[in-house]
Structures are given as C-alpha cells and as structure tokens.
Amino acid sequence: MLQGWVVIVCSFAYLGVLFAIAYYGDKRADAGRSIIANPYIYSLSLAVYCTTWTFYGSVGRAASTGIGFLPIYLGPTLMAALWWFVMLRIIRISKVNRITSIADFIASRYGKSQLLGGLVTVIAVIGIIPYISLQLKAVSNSFVILLQYPQVASPSALGEVPILSDSAFYIAMLLAAFTILFGTRHLDATERHEGMVAAIAFESVVKLVAFLAVGAFVTFGMYNGFGDIFSRAAGIPKLDALLTLGGQAGTYGTWAALTFVSMLSIMFLPRQFQIAVVENVNENHLAKAIWLFPLYLLAINIFVLPIAFGGLMHFPEGTVDADTFVLTLPMAERQPALALLVFIGGLSAATGMVIVETIALSTMVCNDLVMPALLRMRSLRLNERPDLSGLLLGIRRWAIAIILLLGYFYFRLAGEAYALVSIGLISFAAVAQFAPAIIGGIFWKNATRSGAFAGLTAGFLVWAYTLLLPSFSRSGWLPMSFIEEGLFGIALLKPLQLFGLEGMDQIAHCLFWSMLANIGCYVWGSLMSRPSVMETSQASAFVDVFKRTVEGGSTLWRGSASVDDLFSLVSRFLGPSKAARAFGDFAQRHGARSFRDLPANAALVHFAETQLAGAIGSASARVMVSSAVKEEPLGLEEVMNILDEASQVIAYSHKLEQKSRELEEATTELRTANERLKELDRMKDDFISTVTHELRTPLTSIRAFSEILLEDPKTDLAQRKKFLGIIVKETERLTRLINQVLDLAKLESGKAEWHSTELSLREVVEDAVAATSQLFKDKGVAVETALPSEVPLVVADRDRLMQVIINLLSNAVKFCPSREGRVRIRLSKERGDLRVDVEDNGPGIDPEHHEAIFDKFRQVGDMLTDKPQGTGLGLPISRQIVGHFGGRMWVESARGKGATFSFTLPLPIPAVGGSA
Amino acid sequence: MQKSSIRGQRLVALFLIGFLLFNYPLLFLFNSGGTVFGIPLLYAYIFGAWGGLIALMALVVEKGR
Numbered sequence: 001m002l003q004g005w006v007v008i009v010c011s012f013a014y015l016g017v018l019f020a021i022a023y024y025g026d027k028r029a030d031a032g033r034s035i036i037a038n039p040y041i042y043s044l045s046l047a048v049y050c051t052t053w054t055f056y057g058s059v060g061r062a063a064s065t066g067i068g069f070l071p072i073y074l075g076p077t078l079m080a081a082l083w084w085f086v087m088l089r090i091i092r093i094s095k096v097n098r099i100t101s102i103a104d105f106i107a108s109r110y111g112k113s114q115l116l117g118g119l120v121t122v123i124a125v126i127g128i129i130p131y132i133s134l135q136l137k138a139v140s141n142s143f144v145i146l147l148q149y150p151q152v153a154s155p156s157a158l159g160e161v162p163i164l165s166d167s168a169f170y171i172a173m174l175l176a177a178f179t180i181l182f183g184t185r186h187l188d189a190t191e192r193h194e195g196m197v198a199a200i201a202f203e204s205v206v207k208l209v210a211f212l213a214v215g216a217f218v219t220f221g222m223y224n225g226f227g228d229i230f231s232r233a234a235g236i237p238k239l240d241a242l243l244t245l246g247g248q249a250g251t252y253g254t255w256a257a258l259t260f261v262s263m264l265s266i267m268f269l270p271r272q273f274q275i276a277v278v279e280n281v282n283e284n285h286l287a288k289a290i291w292l293f294p295l296y297l298l299a300i301n302i303f304v305l306p307i308a309f310g311g312l313m314h315f316p317e318g319t320v321d322a323d324t325f326v327l328t329l330p331m332a333e334r335q336p337a338l339a340l341l342v343f344i345g346g347l348s349a350a351t352g353m354v355i356v357e358t359i360a361l362s363t364m365v366c367n368d369l370v371m372p373a374l375l376r377m378r379s380l381r382l383n384e385r386p387d388l389s390g391l392l393l394g395i396r397r398w399a400i401a402i403i404l405l406l407g408y409f410y411f412r413l414a415g416e417a418y419a420l421v422s423i424g425l426i427s428f429a430a431v432a433q434f435a436p437a438i439i440g441g442i443f444w445k446n447a448t449r450s451g452a453f454a455g456l457t458a459g460f461l462v463w464a465y466t467l468l469l470p471s472f473s474r475s476g477w478l479p480m481s482f483i484e485e486g487l488f489g490i491a492l493l494k495p496l497q498l499f500g501l502e503g504m505d506q507i508a509h510c511l512f513w514s515m516l517a518n519i520g521c522y523v524w525g526s527l528m529s530r531p532s533v534m535e536t537s538q539a540s541a542f543v544d545v546f547k548r549t550v551e552g553g554s555t556l557w558r559g560s561a562s563v564d565d566l567f568s569l570v571s572r573f574l575g576p577s578k579a580a581r582a583f584g585d586f587a588q589r590h591g592a593r594s595f596r597d598l599p600a601n602a603a604l605v606h607f608a609e610t611q612l613a614g615a616i617g618s619a620s621a622r623v624m625v626s627s628a629v630k631e632e633p634l635g636l637e638e639v640m641n642i643l644d645e646a647s648q649v650i651a652y653s654h655k656l657e658q659k660s661r662e663l664e665e666a667t668t669e670l671r672t673a674n675e676r677l678k679e680l681d682r683m684k685d686d687f688i689s690t691v692t693h694e695l696r697t698p699l700t701s702i703r704a705f706s707e708i709l710l711e712d713p714k715t716d717l718a719q720r721k722k723f724l725g726i727i728v729k730e731t732e733r734l735t736r737l738i739n740q741v742l743d744l745a746k747l748e749s750g751k752a753e754w755h756s757t758e759l760s761l762r763e764v765v766e767d768a769v770a771a772t773s774q775l776f777k778d779k780g781v782a783v784e785t786a787l788p789s790e791v792p793l794v795v796a797d798r799d800r801l802m803q804v805i806i807n808l809l810s811n812a813v814k815f816c817p818s819r820e821g822r823v824r825i826r827l828s829k830e831r832g833d834l835r836v837d838v839e840d841n842g843p844g845i846d847p848e849h850h851e852a853i854f855d856k857f858r859q860v861g862d863m864l865t866d867k868p869q870g871t872g873l874g875l876p877i878s879r880q881i882v883g884h885f886g887g888r889m890w891v892e893s894a895r896g897k898g899a900t901f902s903f904t905l906p907l908p909i910p911a912v913g914g915s916a
Numbered sequence: 917m918q919k920s921s922i923r924g925q926r927l928v929a930l931f932l933i934g935f936l937l938f939n940y941p942l943l944f945l946f947n948s949g950g951t952v953f954g955i956p957l958l959y960a961y962i963f964g965a966w967g968g969l970i971a972l973m974a975l976v977v978e979k980g981r
Contacts, residue, residue: 227954
C-alpha cells in the first residue's frame with residue numbers, strides 16, 4: 001500500500017503547499033498587508049528550533065537516558081525569561097544598524113571588522129554542518145524505513161550504498177533547490193523573507209500535530225494511558241533505571257551542561273537569530289513569544305517518554321534503532337496513514353531547519369566571506385560593474401548548495417557513528433562560542449576587537465579539538481589512537497580527557513574547556529588592548545542603544561561626498577530601482593522633493609551605509625562607502641568628545657524632563673492650594689455677612705425698644721418693665737452670640753486653651769443636668785437620666801464637655817413641647833468609646849438636614865414664620881470640641897419622631913480606672 | 917519604560933526560580949522512586965514545574981498590558 005511513489009508524491013505535494021504559502025506570504029508583504037505581523041506567527045516560527053532532533057532524536061535520547069533529553073527544552077524556556085533583557089536589546093541594535101546575521105552583528109560591534117565577520121562565518125558554517133547532516137540522516141532514514149512497510153528494518157542493516165543511489169544525496173540536492181527557490185528569489189536590503197516565515201510557522205503546526213498524533217496513538221491506542229506505560233516499564237529492571245536521573249540517565253553535571261548549552265543555542269544558532277531578530281516585524285511580538293514558545297516546547301515533549309518506553313517494550317532489544325521509534329511504532333501496528341503523517345511531520349521539521357539555517361548561513365558566507373574577498377581583488381574590477389545584485393544572489397545560491405553538500409558528506413563520513421542528538425550537540429557547542437562576544441558586546445563597552453578575535457579563535461579551536469576531531473576519529477577518518485592515546489601519543493592531550501580531566505561527558509567536557517579558553521581570552525584580550533576609533537563609537541552605539549535616537553550614528557563622520565556617487569554605489573548592490581525607491585523615501589523624510597536636492601552630509605552617508613549593510617554586511621559596506629567618499633579621519637579624542645557630548649546632552653535632557661515634570665506637579669499643587677484659599681475666602685465672607693446679619697437682629701430690637709422708651713416718657717410702668725426685659729434679653733443674646741463667635745474662631749484657629757484632666761463623664765452629665773434643671777422646670781419638661789454606676793475615666797476638659805452637654809440639653813428643651821415634653825439622657829460604654837445620647841420627643845429633623853444642622857448659623861425650620869431659637873453656633877462648636885478629644889457627634893431622627901443627639905469619647909488605650 | 921523595566925525584573929526573578937527548580941539540590945529531592953497518579957515522581961515534578969513556570973511567565977507578560 002505504501003509504495004515508493006505514494007511517499008514521493010506526498011512529499012512533493014507537501015513541498016508544493018509550503019511553496020504556495022510562501023508565495024502568498026510574499027505577495028501579501030509586497031501589498032503591505034503582512035500575514036506574519038502578529039505574535040502568534042512569530043512564536044510559531046521560533047519553533048523552527050524543533051528539528052528532526054526533536055521529532056525523531058528526542059525519543060532515541062529518552063530511550064537511552066530517560067528524562068535526559070529534556071534539558072534541551074528547559075534551557076530555552078529559562079532563556080525566554082531573559083529575552084526581555086537580552087533579545088530585545090539585540091533586536092533593537094540590529095534594526096537600527098540593519099544587521100542581517102550573527103556574523104554581521106559581531107563584526108559591526110567590534111568596529112565593523114571584516115576579519116571578525118569572516119571568522120564568525122567560518123565557525124558558523126563548520127559548526128552547523130553536523131546539524132544539517134543530522135537532518136539529512138533523519139529524513140533519509142525515515143524514507144528508507146517507510147519504503148520497507150510493513151516490514152520494520154533498520155537502514156544500517158541495508159548496507160552501504162554508492163552516492164548516486166543514496167536517497168540522502170538526492171534529498172540534500174532537493175532541499176538545496178527548494179531553499180534556493182525559497183530564499184534567494186530576490187535581494188532585499190533588510191534580508192527579510194515574509195513568505196518563508198509564514199511557511200515555517202505552518203511547518204511548526206504540522207510537526208506538532210504529527211507528533212501529538214503518534215504520541216496519542218502509542219499512549220492511548222497501544223497502551224492504556226500514561227500510567228499503564230510507566231507501570232509496565234517499572235516492572236522491567238532495565239527500564240526502571242530510566243525513571244530516575246543518575247547512573248545510566250546521566251549525572252546532574254550533564255544535565256546542567258545541556259541546559260546551559262541549549263540556553264545559548266536558542267539565542268545564537270544562525271537560524272534562531274534569523275527568525276527571532278532579522279525576521280522580527282515588531283519588537284512587541286517578543287512579549288507573547290516569551291511564554292508561547294516555551295508552551296510549544298512543552299506540548300511537543302509530552303509524549304516523548306511514552307513513545308520511548310513503548311518502543312523499548314514493543315521491539316526486542318537491539319533490533320530497531322530507538323531514533324526511529326516515532327515512525328516504526330505506527331508501522332509495526334499497521335497504521336500506514338499515521339506512518340505517512342509522521343514522515344511528513346519529520347520532513348517538516350527537517351525542511352524548516354534546513355531552509356532557515358542555510359539561508360542565514362548563505363547570507364553570512366556572501367556578506368562576510370566572499371564579498372569582502374572579491375572586493376579586495378582589484379583584478380576583478382567589481383567597482384566598475386553597474387549592477388552587482390545578480391552577483392550577490394549567485395553567491396548565495398552557490399553557498400546554499402555547497403553547505404548542503406558539506407552536510408551530506410559529513411553524514412556519509414560520521415553519520416552512522418552517532419545518534420541524532422549527539423550530532424546536534426556538536427553544533428550546539430559550536431554556536432555557544434558566539435555567546436561571550438555577543439553578550440559581552442551589548443553590555444560591556446570596553447570589550448575590543450582583539451579580545452573578541454582571541455576569544456572566538458581559542459573557543460573554536462578547543463571545540464574542534466574536543467568534539468569535532470573525535471567525531472572524525474570515530475568514523476575512521478582519523479585513527480582511533482587519536483582518541484585513545486592523545487595527539488602524538490601524549491596522554492594529557494587526549495581530546496576527551498584534556499589535561500587529564502575525567503568524569504565529565506563529552507559535551508560538558510568540551511563546554512568547560514572551550515568556554516574557559518573563550519571567555520578567558522576575550523576578557524584578557526579586551527583589557528590588554530586599546531580600541532580603535534571605530535570600535536569605540538560602535539561600542540557606544542551598541543551598549544547605549546536604548547538611549548539613542550535612530551540616526552544617531554551619523555554624528556561620527558566628517559568629510560565630503562557627492563550625492564550621485566553615493567546613489568550609484570547603493571544602486572550597484574541593490575539594483576537601480578530599489579535604490580531609487582530607498583533614496584526617494586529618505587528624501588521625503590527630510591523634506592526634499594528629490595534625493596538629488598539633498599545635501600551630501602553625514603546623515604546621507606550614514607543612510608547609504610546602512611542600506612549597503614543590509615545587502616553586503618556592515619564591514620564591507622564601511623569599506624565601500626569610504627572608497628566612494630572623501631573622509632577626514634576623526635581622532636580617538638574627537639570621537640570620545642562627541643560621544644561624551646552626546647551622553648551629556650542625553651543626561652541634560654533627562655534632567656530637563658525631570659525638572660519640567662516637577663514643575664508641572666508644583667503647578668498642580670499650587671492650583672489646588674489656590675482653589676482652597678478662594679474657597680476659604682468665600683467662606684470667610686459668608687461667615688462675616690451671616691454674623692453681621694445675626695448681630696443686627698437683636699440690635700434692631702434693642703434699638704427699637706430703647707427709642708420707644710426714649711420718645712414716649714408716658715409709657716406705664718408695666719409696659720416699661722416689659723420693654724426693658726426684652727432689651728436685657730436681647731443684650732444677653734447678643735453677648736452670647738459674640739462669645740460664641742469668638743469661641744468658634746479660637747477653636748478653628750487652634751488657639752483655644754484646653755485644660756485636660758481625667759474625669760468621670762457621669763459626674764459631668766449629672767452636673768450639666770443640675771445646671772439646666774431650671775430650664776426644664778420653667779418649660780415643664782421631664783428629664784430622665786440613665787447613668788451606669790461604674791464608668792471608666794476619660795481625659796478631657798471638664799468645662800468644655802459641660803458646654804457640649806448643656807448645649808445639647810438646652811437644645812432638647814427648646815424643641816420639646818411644653819408639659820408633655822420629655823428628655824432622656826443616657827450614658828453607655830460601647831467598645832473603646834463612651835457614648836452619650838440625648839433624646840427628646842420634639843418635632844424631629846428631616847434626614848436631609850442631619851448634616852446641615854452642624855454647619856454654622858444653620859437652623860432648621862421655616863425661616864419666615866419661626867423666630868430663630870438660638871445662635872446657630874452651638875452645634876458646630878460642640879462638634880469641634882468632641883472632635884478635639886477624638887470623638888464624633890451625630891444625630892438620628894425622623895420628622896415627627898423626636899431627635900437623638902449622640903456623641904462618643906474614646907477611652908484611653910490602657911483603660912485607666914477600668915475593671916482591671 | 918518604568919512598567920517595562922518592572923516586567924523585565926519579574927521575568928529575571930522567574931528565570932532564577934526556574935534555574936533553581938531544574939537543577940541539582942531541588943532536582944535531587946524528587947529524584948526517587950514512587951509515582952503521582954501513575955506517573956513517575958521525577959517526570960511529574962519536572963513537567964509540573966515546567967508548566968507552572970510557563971503559566972507564571974504568561975501572567976507576568978500579559979498582566980502589564
């Protein structure tokens with residue numbers, strides 16, 4: 001049923017779908033309606049991290065080390081948490097400087113050094129080749145195995161085949177052709193490939209679905225869920241050992257080393273850099289990817305252990321390679337459709353990796369290795385060619401083909417000696433060598449080119465000696481004695497136990513020595529050398545990227561140039577139409593109608609250089625631009641001055657910003673204070689006019705009666721007595737009013753005198769009742785008291801409290817009906833307070849006036865008919881007094897139901913005189 | 917910028933937590949036999965801690981929006 005042609009047709013159909021997606025993505029990008037401009041596509045495309053290593057290799061690794069396959073995914077999860085600090089910075093730097101690859105990044109940081117760019121490219125190509133060969137091995141193995149369906153056989157059992165009948169060779173060439181079609185159809189100054197990213201995101205979905213499908217089939221179809229598989233495995237001693245770490249499953253040291261190396265790989269693998277940095281549409285997409293990408297890793301790893309154990313239990317030991325369990329389990333269960341889906345999933349994983357990786361590498365090879373060399377060869381007269389964009393594309397296409405061929409040869413050479421994961425780890429350790437130069441470069445200004453060069457070289461050499469060469473040895477290309485006896489038979493130089501270091505596995509061993517050499521040389525070299533002018537300015541541009549504006553690099557240039565020279569230079573590499581568009585945009589941004597009207601100043605030169613940097617790398621761009629314009633070299637001191645000035649300006653503007661913010665705050669404060677003052681002023685005016693009004697009422701009546709008495713001497717005695725009585729009463733009222741106004745003024749200004757002592761509130765209440773007894777008698781109002789015999793003491797001013805209670809009592813009397821009136825005064829203890837209630841059976845107060853009666857001069861009642869019965873200051877004063885002692889005063893009442901005025905006084909915290 | 921710097925610091929804290937969870941001393945505690953709902957203890961611990969860490973990262977990232 002699964003004949004060869006079915007598999008091949010399906011594979012081509014799948015590649016066709018990918019191509020269609022990429023084509024559609026490019027079309028949409030050209031139309032300005034990007035389909036990849038969202039964080040979900042960005043996160044999915046980052047999952048290009050999961051290659052056939054994950055798809056086939058994880059199960060193989062799990063079959064021999066249990067959970068030991070997992071650090072490769074835990075590392076990236078941890079690193080994702082640091083992306084906000086590290087990756088965001090790298091993305092910003094790359095966007096500002098038009099950086100298109102990791103080699104370009106390092107070269108640009110260390111003074112646009114062509115040498116460094118070339119070195120990084122060489123390391124990357126050599127380091128990644130094993131990784132590419134891993135993909136070829138996985139795809140060709142799965143293809144060969146699938147062709148045997150329904151028989152399960154291992155490909156190594158089929159024997160050696162010559163190159164021309166080796167499926168891996170054709171797969172390599174097919175992938176090369178596919179990648180060339182995919183990634184190098186046209187030249188873009190930013191090296192962005194929207195269609196490719198869309199296809200990669202699609203592939204990430206396919207491989208996840210395929211893996212989950214086979215995982216679910218094994219876990220729930222062949223066995224009864226996770227618990228069943230693990231409990232059966234626990235019954236077999238050999239498998240039981242895989243359930244924990246240690247011994248067979250590797251040590252904690254290996255675990256930590258793998259976590260560390262994968263943390264670095266997720267940042268510095270050329271394809272991860274391409275997807276995460278170069279293809280990034282919007283920095284903000286990174287935020288969601290920080291958790292979505294680890295979530296993808298979690299999802300694709302859930303079924304690895306069940307499949308591994310399922311395979312180990314299903315096949316007799318040693319008959320089937322554990323790296324192929326994902327495919328062979330469905331085949332053994334006669335599930336051709338599922339097996340085909342798995343094959344397509346694996347193909348997805350492989351093509352995704354190969355496409356992005358080789359495109360990234362070909363950009364590096366072209367921009368940082370071949371072009372600088374070609375430009376140096378004067379005999380080629382490249383400087384005179386009108387359009388070089390075709391040449392650039394040609395170089396990239398050849399680079400892709402050659403890289404895949406190299407991958408194929410490594411596979412022929414060393415592929416069978418290692419499991420998939422072990423091959424991949426060789427590459428991981430290689431890219432880890434970039435970490436010191438990049439991380440150091442973005443945080444440490446004093447790092448220099450010499451340091452970076454020394455560190456990279458040392459790290460790379462140690463890596464090659466301890467990992468790459470032994471892999472040649474194992475495959476018979478170098479003698480085995482190299483591993484067993486060391487170089488020239490010197491035991492200290494044994495590549496796997498360098499200087500006698502034993503007890504670590506290969507990867508940890510290589511990482512330790514290479515990082516030691518790399519970081520050591522990097523730091524020492526940086527501290528021992530002096531940076532050049534260009535290095536200093538680039539260091540500042542990289543480290544301070546968040547403090548600078550976009551076109552900040554242009555201040556560091558002095559010289560003369562012509563617009564036409566610059567334009568023709570850029571159009572040679574980008575093609576005339578693209579260059580014209582770019583220059584036109586630039587002119588528009590600077591307010592000129594055509595770019596020919598622009599002044600050939602530093603900004604334009606800088607612009608031309610960044611445009612070129614996108615196409616041929618920053619180092620070559622620097623060389624090209626300096627050949628086209630006349631530059632006056634800046635001295636180191638001048639550069640330092642300019643940078644200093646820039647940082648001073650930045651600091652100054654920060655200060656200015658802060659000052660203006662402070663000023664704003666002060667203004668707001670002043671405004672509110674002013675409002676408050678105005679309010680107070682208005683209240684004072686109101687108060688004075690009310691007071692004057694209140695004073696005039698008694699004065700008017702005093703004056704009226706006095707005039708009557710004066711003008712009419714014949715008034716009889718009774719009448720005269722009555723009038724004089726009124727005058728006396730009104731005068732008393734006047735005195736009381738004036739006293740209260742003065743009192744209130746004192747209270748409000750805080751100038752009142754207080755004589756606080758410990759006193760019994762019960763006694764105060766009794767005294768107040770006694771003092772007002774005459775009032776009650778006069779009006780015929782009954783007064784009841786309910787006072788507990790034991791009352792804790794409070795601290796307060798006796799006279800003031802007396803004033804409050806008398807005020808409340810006299811108010812109560814005033815509003816009680818005569819004869820039937822009844823006033824009840826109650827004292828009680830309530831939690832930490834003493835409470836006094838004065839209840840009357842008068843007309844009551846509407847709830848809406850409950851707060852108003854505590855305002856000055858507010859007397860509730862009909863102003864027209866009722867004669868005011870008091871001064872309107874008693875309650876406000878009482879409230880002030882109670883408030884002063886930390887208590888509060890309020891009223892509870894309803895119309896026609898009487899009123900209860902209450903106040904509380906807090907008891908001292910350690911209850912003085914209490915029951916204790 | 918203020919908010920984004922706080923977010924960055926929270927993420928670094930999560931990195932440190934994750935680093936502790938997935939390394940020697942804590943890992944050792946769970947590196948023994950026994951099962952949780954039929955899943956070996958070590959596997960259950962690592963996948964559980966991993967999922968928890970991702971959930972916290974999502975919380976930190978999405979909260980600030």
